[in-house]
Amino acid sequence: MLAHRALAAPYQVGHHFFWHLKAELASPDFCERFSVILEEYLSHAGPHARELRKQANTVHKLQRVAEMVVKLKNEAKYPGTPNTVIVC
Numbered sequence: 001m002l003a004h005r006a007l008a009a010p011y012q013v014g015h016h017f018f019w020h021l022k023a024e025l026a027s028p029d030f031c032e033r034f035s036v037i038l039e040e041y042l043s044h045a046g047p048h049a050r051e052l053r054k055q056a057n058t059v060h061k062l063q064r065v066a067e068m069v070v071k072l073k074n075e076a077k078y079p080g081t082p083n084t085v086i087v088c
Helices: 002-008 010-024 031-044 047-077
Strands: none
Touching: 002 010, 002 031, 010 031, 010 047, 031 047
């Protein structure tokens, strides 16, 4: 199974395995299945799991900054409009 390879080679396979699973969490059809696989992988990944969590946390913070930039740009461009941010 791919999860076993990811655990055996965390930096070569595990890194990509994690991020591909993380990307698929956005799909409502597969979210539950992939979140269980991801959770199980991280529970056995040891120290590599901490690094992946740090990376995911950094990506989340960068996404929030990008959303704030879009919001501020829209406020400057169209003052007085509702502060709605559309994120794809």
